[in-house]
Amino acid sequence: MSDNKGVRRVNEDLARERANCSFDVREITFLLDGGENNTITRKKIEDFTLTDELLSDKVPDECLSPKEKYENAVRKSCLFGKLVKDKLLEFGGLETFGPNSFVLRRIADAFFKEISPLLLHLGMFVPTILGQCTAEQQSEWLPRALSMQVIGTYAQTELGHGTFIRGLETTATYDPETEEFVLHSPTLSSFKWWAGGLGKTVNHCIVVAQLHTKGQCHGTHPFIVQIRDLETHQPLPGIKVGEIGPKLGFNTADNGFLGFDKYRIPRMNMMMKNAQILKDGTYVKLDRHGKMTYGTMVFIRVMVVNEVAFNLAKAATIAVRYSAVRRQSEKKPGEPEPQILDYVTQQHKLFICIATAHALQLTSDWLWRTFSGVVTDIKHGKTDSLPEFHALSSCLKAISTSDAALLIEQCRHSCGGHGYMMSSNLPLIYSFVTATRTYEGDYTVLLLQTARFLIKAWEQAEAGKPLTPTVSYLTKYFKDGRVPWDSTSEGIVNAAYGVAAGKISACVKSIRNRVKTGLSYEDAWDLTTVQLVAAAEAHCRAVICDVYRSEAVRLTEKSSPNVRAVMRQLTTLYLHYWALERIGDLLRYSAVSEEDVVALQQKYEELLALIRPDAVGLVDAFDIRDEILNSTLGAYDGRVYERLMEEALKSPLNAEPVNRSFHMYLKPLMQGKL
Numbered sequence: 099m100s101d102n103k104g105v106r107r108v109n110e111d112l113a114r115e116r117a118n119c120s121f122d123v124r125e126i127t128f129l130l131d132g133g134e135n136n137t138i139t140r141k142k143i144e145d146f147t148l149t150d151e152l153l154s155d156k157v158p159d160e161c162l163s164p165k166e167k168y169e170n171a172v173r174k175s176c177l178f179g180k181l182v183k184d185k186l187l188e189f190g191g192l193e194t195f196g197p198n199s200f201v202l203r204r205i206a207d208a209f210f211k212e213i214s215p216l217l218l219h220l221g222m223f224v225p226t227i228l229g230q231c232t233a234e235q236q237s238e239w240l241p242r243a244l245s246m247q248v249i250g251t252y253a254q255t256e257l258g259h260g261t262f263i264r265g266l267e268t269t270a271t272y273d274p275e276t277e278e279f280v281l282h283s284p285t286l287s288s289f290k291w292w293a294g295g296l297g298k299t300v301n302h303c304i305v306v307a308q309l310h311t312k313g314q315c316h317g318t319h320p321f322i323v324q325i326r327d328l329e330t331h332q333p334l335p336g337i338k339v340g341e342i343g344p345k346l347g348f349n350t351a352d353n354g355f356l357g358f359d360k361y362r363i364p365r366m367n368m369m370m371k372n373a374q375i376l377k378d379g380t381y382v383k384l385d386r387h388g389k390m391t392y393g394t395m396v397f398i399r400v401m402v403v404n405e406v407a408f409n410l411a412k413a414a415t416i417a418v419r420y421s422a423v424r425r426q427s428e429k430k431p432g433e434p435e436p437q438i439l440d441y442v443t444q445q446h447k448l449f450i451c452i453a454t455a456h457a458l459q460l461t462s463d464w465l466w467r468t469f470s471g472v473v474t475d476i477k478h479g480k481t482d483s484l485p486e487f488h489a490l491s492s493c494l495k496a497i498s499t500s501d502a503a504l505l506i507e508q509c510r511h512s513c514g515g516h517g518y519m520m521s522s523n524l525p526l527i528y529s530f531v532t533a534t535r536t537y538e539g540d541y542t543v544l545l546l547q548t549a550r551f552l553i554k555a556w557e558q559a560e561a562g563k564p565l566t567p568t569v570s571y572l573t574k575y576f577k578d579g580r581v582p583w584d585s586t587s588e589g590i591v592n593a594a595y596g597v598a599a600g601k602i603s604a605c606v607k608s609i610r611n612r613v614k615t616g617l618s619y620e621d622a623w624d625l626t627t628v629q630l631v632a633a634a635e636a637h638c639r640a641v642i643c644d645v646y647r648s649e650a651v652r653l654t655e656k657s658s659p660n661v662r663a664v665m666r667q668l669t670t671l672y673l674h675y676w677a678l679e680r681i682g683d684l685l686r687y688s689a690v691s692e693e694d695v696v697a698l699q700q701k702y703e704e705l706l707a708l709i710r711p712d713a714v715g716l717v718d719a720f721d722i723r724d725e726i727l728n729s730t731l732g733a734y735d736g737r738v739y740e741r742l743m744e745e746a747l748k749s750p751l752n753a754e755p756v757n758r759s760f761h762m763y764l765k766p767l768m769q770g771k772l
């Protein structure tokens with residue numbers, strides 16, 4: 099596949115797809131990057147970071163032993179860290195961690211096929227210092243953390259408790275005599291478990307523990323704790339630390355365990371922005387809201403929506419390009435084998451992935467802007483917007499991670515057997531994203547947090563009180579009765595809100611009926627949780643549909659007609675897909691008729707056909723470089739079979755024609771001598 103100048107040519111099918119694309123791919127790239135200037139900056143950063151030869155591993159990571167994999171990941175993390183420190187700060191100093199942090203995140207994928215052992219340092223340790231420390235503490239810890247002298251992680255979860263933070267058992271007891279806290283792990287179940295980088299990499303961590311002073315427990319608080327010697331890296335006396343062992347994914351993250359045996363830390367190592375311990379042991383609460391110490395989790399939930407949108411875009415790019423290259427079966431006897439992308443069922447599997455990647459990215463951008471507003475409010479001492487934001491970020495984290503994981507797995511299915519190859523990168527993308535459904539708050543648990551807020555909002559609507567923006571629709575749908583059906587995009591969004599309102603109303607009725615039978619409110623709630631989770635999901639789906647539709651319209655106001663058309667097709671596809679997926683709900687809560695359902699299905703199939711010629715252009719517009727995609731099936735040039743063979747030949751088993759196990763076991767077996 100090389101021309102006579104040695105330049106590798108692009109697969110002919112892919113080249114034809116690109117030639118037939120109806121729009122200028124760069125225009126959509128600019129939209130997704132938030133403007134042409136952002137694209138230019140991103141590309142500049144990518145150009146001078148991704149040329150490094152250290153990106154190419156002679157032996158694929160997945161063929162290394164767990165220890166070698168970890169060591170390789172540390173090596174690359176240090177090189178990546180140095181790169182960030184030396185070069186990327188030129189792009190705006192600390193600002194690099196603001197607007198360009200998403201670019202950093204993208205580039206990191208070129209360095210690590212799995213996870214950097216330093217992810218938690220940049221992703222949670224540094225943000226927690228920013229969010230939970232006083233200005234004085236920040237000036238002590240931030241410079242050391244940013245220069246990587248102090249390397250940290252976030253150790254909250256314990257063997258016995260992850261979800262129920264109030265149930266954590268690690269204690270931090272204040273000793274006024276020495277002005278120290280004594281950290282202790284009273285039981286096996288109180289051992290910290292899971293923190294990324296804890297096993298072997300970090301020398302500090304943020305430990306969340308129950309604070310005791312003057313004989314009283316004041317609940318969980320965060321502390322900065324040094325666990326290893328800075329010179330020798332040996333665990334300090336009183337610290338028991340190690341790695342938790344192999345997992346479905348995250349295998350280069352050295353997730354660890356940690357126990358304390360009456361381990362002492364200075365008083366000022368308590369993160370004191372939201373609560374303080376005075377020298378004499380007096381507890382001073384500064385957090386009027388009560389849940390400000392959960393701030394890092396909220397921040398990461400916001401980040402995760404963007405994270406999974408990007409990973410879904412990677413999977414969609416791989417699967418769509420592969421589907422344009424792969425030919426299989428025949429549609430009519432004797433005809434040439436079609437590209438598998440021409441099968442309507444394949445389009446059904448894949449185009450929703452492209453649309454969902456857009457929907458989640460636009461929703462994530464909107465969520466980030468909303469979050470920035472909440473942070474500004476908090477800086478001015480206003481915490482009124484927190485309950486709504488907690489409900490919103492919880493459900494968006496739950497639904498985005500769940501949708502992305504399911505659709506990434508669908509991308510793998512759509513690549514047949516080759517999708518199962520590690521070299522396709524789909525298994526690693528999946529194993530990474532499926533974890534997001536659990537960490538930083540389990541799916542069900544977070545939806546139940548949202549449901550709590552929705553039920554309260556419903557009660558406020560009943561009482562005629564004003565509602566906050568994301569639930570203001572409840573006033574409109576408050577009265578019983580079906581939502582009128584209208585098959586326009588706006589109509590489908592309204593119907594989605596109508597379904598959410600109907601489900602919330604049904605939950606309220608169930609809880610009240612159960613309470614009437616003599617059950618406590620808690621028991622009635624518990625018996626209704628299946629419905630409550632479904633109501634929170636419906637609410638979240640309506641929010642995503644609404645934000646995606648309105649943001650896509652806003653963003654494309656000045657776009658060329660062709661870009662506007664294809665973006666409109668994608669949003670309409672997303673809305674029709676979910677209307678059809680939730681048709682039972684629509685039949686129950688809206689006035690949709692059987693003919694309307696037939697029309698919805700027909701329109702959906704028409705959209706698949708309309709999007710088909712632009713499918714490759716749409717994934718090209720994600721503009722994800724080959725080094726970041728890391729996939730034999732998804733590279734820009736479409737040299738799928740050549741890359742599969744090149745990667746197979748790198749397998750250590752192919753380094754010698756005969757493996758020694760033949761002489762040790764097979765031959766004796768064959769000769770009856772075993």
Ligand SMILES: CC/C=C\C/C=C\C/C=C\C/C=C\C/C=C\C/C=C/C=C/C(=O)SCCNC(=O)CCNC(=O)[C@H](O)C(C)(C)COP(=O)(O)OP(=O)(O)OC[C@H]1O[C@@H](n2cnc3c(N)ncnc32)[C@H](O)[C@@H]1OP(=O)(O)O
Nearest residue numbers: 206214220221260261262263389392401405488537538539
């Ligand atoms: C090399 C890399 C390069 C660059 C990197 C740069 C950036 C990368 C950044 C991000 C990358 C993205 C991802 C990777 C990051 C990390 C990866 C992996 C690590 C994962 C880490 C973890 O998982 S850390 C542990 C997380 N744990 C959890 O999430 C636990 C979940 N549980 C809870 O949150 C709570 O226990 C609970 C909310 C379920 C219940 O809390 P509880 O105290 O019991 O409260 P309730 O009694 O139920 O409710 C009381 C009221 O409080 C309200 N509430 C609860 N939580 C909040 C909140 N957070 N904010 C506001 N309000 C809250 C609740 O609604 C109740 O209100 P009422 O009015 O109803 O009473």
Ligand SMILES: Cc1cc2nc3c(=O)[nH]c(=O)nc-3n(C[C@H](O)[C@H](O)[C@H](O)COP(=O)(O)OP(=O)(O)OC[C@H]3O[C@@H](n4cnc5c(N)ncnc54)[C@H](O)[C@@H]3O)c2cc1C
Nearest residue numbers: 252253254255259260261292293294533536537538539542
């Ligand atoms: C890859 C990975 C990385 C992680 N990294 C970190 C880290 O760096 N630092 C850290 O501190 N933690 C980390 N964690 C831990 C993570 O935050 C927890 O695993 C997560 O919050 C879920 O808690 P759990 O494991 O206790 O699950 P559990 O709460 O035990 O959940 C088990 C089941 O019980 C259900 N359940 C639990 N409570 C309720 C309820 N109230 N109502 C209904 N159902 C319920 C859940 O829905 C789930 O189905 C990581 C986890 C993973 C998988």
